[in-house]
Amino acid sequence: MTTIIDGKAIAQALRARVGEAVAEIGRAHGIQPGLAVVLVGEDPASAVYVRNKGKATVEAGLQSFEHKLDASIAQADLLALIDRLNRDDAVDGILVQLPLPAHIDAERVLQAIDPAKDVDGFHPVNVGRLWTGAPALAPCTPTGCMRMIRGVLPKISGREAVIVGRSNIVGKPMAAMLLAESATVTIAHSRTQDLQQRCLNADILVAAVGRPEMIRGDWVKPGAIVIDVGINRVPRGDGKSRLVGDVAYDEAAPRARAITPVPGGVGPMTIACLIENALVAACRRRGIQPPTL
Numbered sequence: 001m002t003t004i005i006d007g008k009a010i011a012q013a014l015r016a017r018v019g020e021a022v023a024e025i026g027r028a029h030g031i032q033p034g035l036a037v038v039l040v041g042e043d044p045a046s047a048v049y050v051r052n053k054g055k056a057t058v059e060a061g062l063q064s065f066e067h068k069l070d071a072s073i074a075q076a077d078l079l080a081l082i083d084r085l086n087r088d089d090a091v092d093g094i095l096v097q098l099p100l101p102a103h104i105d106a107e108r109v110l111q112a113i114d115p116a117k118d119v120d121g122f123h124p125v126n127v128g129r130l131w132t133g134a135p136a137l138a139p140c141t142p143t144g145c146m147r148m149i150r151g152v153l154p155k156i157s158g159r160e161a162v163i164v165g166r167s168n169i170v171g172k173p174m175a176a177m178l179l180a181e182s183a184t185v186t187i188a189h190s191r192t193q194d195l196q197q198r199c200l201n202a203d204i205l206v207a208a209v210g211r212p213e214m215i216r217g218d219w220v221k222p223g224a225i226v227i228d229v230g231i232n233r234v235p236r237g238d239g240k241s242r243l244v245g246d247v248a249y250d251e252a253a254p255r256a257r258a259i260t261p262v263p264g265g266v267g268p269m270t271i272a273c274l275i276e277n278a279l280v281a282a283c284r285r286r287g288i289q290p291p292t293l
């Protein structure tokens with residue numbers, strides 16, 4: 001029997017634990033962690049993400065600061081806002097929603113965020129810490145994937161892991177996290193030769209390539225753990241659209257030992273891990289040991 005990994009339920013439970021921990025550090029230390037989210041422009045998908053992040057933040061008892069900026073904002077003005085947020089003691093975490101408009105240098109903006117407040121884990125200091133095994137704020141989506149993998153596979157050590165996708169947001173940090181748990185890691189991507197064959201080697205297969213249903217059922221090793229990070233909107237016959245992952249779910253599910261659905265798999269985990277990161281940042285900035293959740 002295939003286990004369908006219920007990301008929605010796991011995320012809800014994690015959010016509840018973050019909420020309890022926030023209440024606890026409030027009682028013990030008199031602090032309320034704060035998370036600032038910066039949205040530039042009107043991209044509808046980004047607006048939905050930011051709204052959901054704000055809701056989850058408030059629900060867990062953190063302070064939420066939302067900054068919605070016009071798409072035409074000058075880079076210097078965005079950098080000035082980040083500088084203010086860096087210096088604002090009520091702000092423990094800063095997230096700048098990506099993508100940013102083309103006239104803004106996203107790298108420059110991400111590097112302006114104080115690494116201690118970088119809840120996305122995108123700053124080069126946190127990337128370096130993650131790869132070297134130092135305490136880091138780590139990117140939320142791969143952190144959520146690791147939680148789901150651990151839930152079905154307590155011993156990752158020695159397993160073959162194949163990640164399809166090499167982004168800075170998912171593929172590369174996912175590789176660092178799996179390597180840290182002593183998996184043998186391959187980062188494959190859209191130009192990898194013999195991709196099917198490589199995927200067939202995977203005990204843990206993570207699809208984060210952004211191509212709808214690219215990973216077919218006969219690419220999945222029987223008994224593998226399949227984590228589908230893709231969220232792709234594709235047209236349906238009737239003029240409407242539906243969401244699919246990077247994995248052909250109906251083909252892959254019968255072969256997998258465990259698999260994440262789309263929607264309801266990886267997606268909800270990202271926000272839960274974000275508010276966990278905000279709590280961790282708030283604790284570390286004040287020399288408090290972050291709780292293990």
Ligand code: GUN
Pocket residue numbers: 095096097098099120140141169270
């Ligand atoms: N856009 C898509 N995913 C992410 C994410 O994890 N963080 C940020 N800041 N922007 C995103």
